[in-house]
Amino acid sequence: MINLEGITKSFGSLQVLKGIDLTIDEGEVVSIVGPSGAGKTTLLQIMGTLDRPDTGRIILNGTEVNQLNGKQLSAFRNQEIGFVFQFHQLLPEFTALENTMIPALIAGEPAGKARSRAMEMLAMMGLKERASHKPAELSGGEKQRVAVARALINRPSAVLADEPSGSLDTQNKEELHRLFFDLRDRLGQTFVIVTHDEALASKTDRKIHIIDGKIDADVCNPNIHS
Numbered sequence: 001m002i003n004l005e006g007i008t009k010s011f012g013s014l015q016v017l018k019g020i021d022l023t024i025d026e027g028e029v030v031s032i033v034g035p036s037g038a039g040k041t042t043l044l045q046i047m048g049t050l051d052r053p054d055t056g057r058i059i060l061n062g063t064e065v066n067q068l069n070g071k072q073l074s075a076f077r078n079q080e081i082g083f084v085f086q087f088h089q090l091l092p093e094f095t096a097l098e099n100t101m102i103p104a105l106i107a108g109e110p111a112g113k114a115r116s117r118a119m120e121m122l123a124m125m126g127l128k129e130r131a132s133h134k135p136a137e138l139s140g141g142e143k144q145r146v147a148v149a150r151a152l153i154n155r156p157s158a159v160l161a162d163e164p165s166g167s168l169d170t171q172n173k174e175e176l177h178r179l180f181f182d183l184r185d186r187l188g189q190t191f192v193i194v195t196h197d198e199a200l201a202s203k204t205d206r207k208i209h210i211i212d213g214k215i216d217a218d219v220c221n222p223n224i225h226s
């Protein structure tokens with residue numbers, strides 16, 4: 001599903017990633033943990049094709065993304081990768097439904113079909129009644145679930161999440177975490193989650209621990225969600 005080989009990345013004289021080799025299988029929920037500055041978000045951005053590595057290969061769902069040009073890469077990212085960020089990144093002038101539709105419209109899907117699919121995703125998130133509300137009218141947990149619906153609308157191969165529950169209270173955090181595993185079980189969805197939340201990391205199928213730009217440990221959890 002996702003294969004990273006020999007990934008390095010520097011910013012000026014600072015080498016942030018120092019040779020990352022990692023394979024993530026379809027349907028896995030994987031957490032990436034480690035101290036601040038370890039390279040977790042940089043790794044996620046490279047995995048999601050938002051940034052390019054200095055060296056190494058990225059193969060996602062059989063496509064070597066390093067070989068794609070800018071236009072090809074944008075189209076690939078839109079179709080194959082969903083993103084969930086810490087602060088949801090919803091557009092404030094659009095409703096929950098319209099925010100969810102955006103990736104499908106970018107992909108060229110007809111508006112009617114995109115709307116129908118977006119409503120289906122919002123219903124799956126328990127937000128059908130909130131579809132016409134703008135972000136300012138939604139709770140933090142609701143906004144993050146809209147962000148998950150948006151990430152899923154194009155049926156991506158993988159959803160990459162960067163501190164997705166970092167801004168939520170305990171109840172909404174737990175609901176979001178349950179949602180990830182429910183979506184994996186119902187849709188076979190692959191999730192890669194950068195998190196400082198140990199409660200979430202301890203529930204994932206694998207926990208990748210990064211220190212100083214290298215994988216320090218790759219721990220499987222065979223007892224949960226197997």
